[in-house]
Amino acid sequence: MSDPVKFDPAALSEPVAAVLLGAGLGTRMKSDRPKVLQPLAGRPMILYVLDAVAPLEAERRVVVVGPEMAESVGAAVAPAEIAVQRERLGTADAVKAAREALRDFGRGTLFVLFGDTPFIRPETLADMAATREGGAAVVVLGFEAEDPTGYGRLITDETGALIRIVEHRDASEAERAVRLCNSGVMALDAARAWALIERIDNQNAKGEYYLTDVVGLARAEGLSCAAIRASEDELLGVDSKVDLADAEARWQRARRLHAMAEEGAVLSDPASVWFSWDTILDRDVTVGQNVVFGPGVRVEAGASIKPFSHLEGCVVKAGAEVGPYARLRPGADIGEGARIGNFVEVKNATLAPGAKANHLTYLGDAAVGEGANIGAGTITCNYDGYLKHRTIIGPKAFIGSNTALVAPVEIGAGAVVGAGSTVTQDVPADALTVARGAQTTVAGGGKRLAERKSAEKAARKKGE
Numbered sequence: 001m002s003d004p005v006k007f008d009p010a011a012l013s014e015p016v017a018a019v020l021l022g023a024g025l026g027t028r029m030k031s032d033r034p035k036v037l038q039p040l041a042g043r044p045m046i047l048y049v050l051d052a053v054a055p056l057e058a059e060r061r062v063v064v065v066g067p068e069m070a071e072s073v074g075a076a077v078a079p080a081e082i083a084v085q086r087e088r089l090g091t092a093d094a095v096k097a098a099r100e101a102l103r104d105f106g107r108g109t110l111f112v113l114f115g116d117t118p119f120i121r122p123e124t125l126a127d128m129a130a131t132r133e134g135g136a137a138v139v140v141l142g143f144e145a146e147d148p149t150g151y152g153r154l155i156t157d158e159t160g161a162l163i164r165i166v167e168h169r170d171a172s173e174a175e176r177a178v179r180l181c182n183s184g185v186m187a188l189d190a191a192r193a194w195a196l197i198e199r200i201d202n203q204n205a206k207g208e209y210y211l212t213d214v215v216g217l218a219r220a221e222g223l224s225c226a227a228i229r230a231s232e233d234e235l236l237g238v239d240s241k242v243d244l245a246d247a248e249a250r251w252q253r254a255r256r257l258h259a260m261a262e263e264g265a266v267l268s269d270p271a272s273v274w275f276s277w278d279t280i281l282d283r284d285v286t287v288g289q290n291v292v293f294g295p296g297v298r299v300e301a302g303a304s305i306k307p308f309s310h311l312e313g314c315v316v317k318a319g320a321e322v323g324p325y326a327r328l329r330p331g332a333d334i335g336e337g338a339r340i341g342n343f344v345e346v347k348n349a350t351l352a353p354g355a356k357a358n359h360l361t362y363l364g365d366a367a368v369g370e371g372a373n374i375g376a377g378t379i380t381c382n383y384d385g386y387l388k389h390r391t392i393i394g395p396k397a398f399i400g401s402n403t404a405l406v407a408p409v410e411i412g413a414g415a416v417v418g419a420g421s422t423v424t425q426d427v428p429a430d431a432l433t434v435a436r437g438a439q440t441t442v443a444g445g446g447k448r449l450a451e452r453k454s455a456e457k458a459a460r461k462k463g464e
């Protein structure tokens with residue numbers, strides 16, 4: 001969704017590699033799924049961090065995980081590589097786990113990012129890389145925290161140069177008063193990084209190897225370090241299900257604005273529309289209240305999605321109308337100017353231009369021809385309990401209400417199926433077919449029945 005990136009990666013002259021840390025247990029998430037795979041807008045959050053790195057054209061991308069997550073995270077982030085941190089000994093140790101994978105990356109900018117900060121922007125990373133290329137051995141991304149408790153603090157001198165980072169637990173009262181916090185994102189001079197990181201020890205309150213110590217070590221060698229600032233919003237970390245919901249809400253807000261401002265869609269009640277990471281809306285699409293876009297939806301120009309519709313894995317072509325209360329499932333392809341009305345479900349089915357299914361219908365594993373009309377209550381019986389079968393409905397065919405089309409079955413072009421039919425055999429083009437019990441009418445029979453029944457009832461009452 002993100003807007004076109006406003007920097008030129010060619011402006012950076014040195015190669016880039018990125019290490020994404022994600023071996024933390026994520027205990028507060030209370031989940032069986034690794035934290036970095038928790039979904040944001042239907043997609044693992046670590047992929048947003050990889051997206052932010054992408055415009056920098058990183059030569060190498062290595063994701064550090066614990067042994068038990070190597071498989072699942074590896075599959076999600078491929079083709080980025082995986083490095084396994086055997087024991088969680090701290091952020092510096094986690095970076096060291098990636099060293100082997102980066103053995104031939106000896107020059108340029110080595111980024112360290114966290115897998116749980118999905119809103120980091122490529123422009124910020126580009127700024128950091130440019131500052132690094134300008135001569136800093138270490139560039140740290142900081143932010144002014146509303147509540148700095150728990151964060152590492154960036155200690156700067158009177159010129160603003162970064163001197164060291166102190167973790168909250170190890171900080172003095174005066175240091176804790178500093179509002180500028182460490183986000184955890186760093187850009188290191190790859191030629192010097194490993195020598196510095198190897199010297200980090202675990203003599204601190206947590207007994208961990210802190211990557212943040214790299215700043216003090218670099219300064220002691222006379223190397224310069226710099227801090228770049230970003231907003232707290234951009235550096236939002238996701239640690240719990242509550243944070244996850246908050247991140248989702250922020251993402252959705254931004255996505256709705258993008259739909260209106262960039263895509264040119266009309267949202268009647270933006271706050272009630274729910275997007276997925278890959279939703280695409282063209283110009284002048286209108287979206288009513290309470291519409292949910294699951295993954296894989298494209299809606300073309302001028303189409304209208306009416307209130308309370310749920311779409312997933314489908315395409316709605318130009319000028320088509322969907323809903324209210326429609327459900328489009330994966331493989332639904334709604335042709336130009338076609339109409340899907342209330343309580344209609346479509347799965348793995350194409351509707352050619354101008355086809356209509358306006359009420360109470362299920363179309364599954366079907367192809368509906370141009371201008372065909374599907375009456376209320378039509379069901380494609382696509383599943384026999386073992387296998388799925390296709391229904392083909394020709395152009396301009398007319399399917400009467402409450403028809404069951406028992407697949408595999410084909411209705412020819414222009415054919416008419418009488419209401420209430422259960423169609424088990426193909427219907428040729430232009431034929432009329434009716435497949436229901438014949439209607440029998442007995443003159444005066446209704447009145448005679450009423451008289452007989454009332455007499456029966458009266459006799460029974462008398463005997464009680």
Ligand code: UD1
Nearest residue numbers: 021022023024088089090091094114151152182183184210
């Ligand atoms: C870290 C920073 C702190 C900063 C804060 C920002 C250090 C020492 N401290 O603290 O200055 O303000 O982030 O949120 O770096 N991880 C591993 N392996 C480990 C330990 C951590 O992969 O052994 C990963 C975690 O999955 C996480 C990231 O590193 O993505 C940060 O770890 P975390 O334990 O959250 O560090 P903080 O204590 O929050």
Ligand code: MG
Nearest residue numbers: 024184237239
């Ligand atoms: Mg943390």
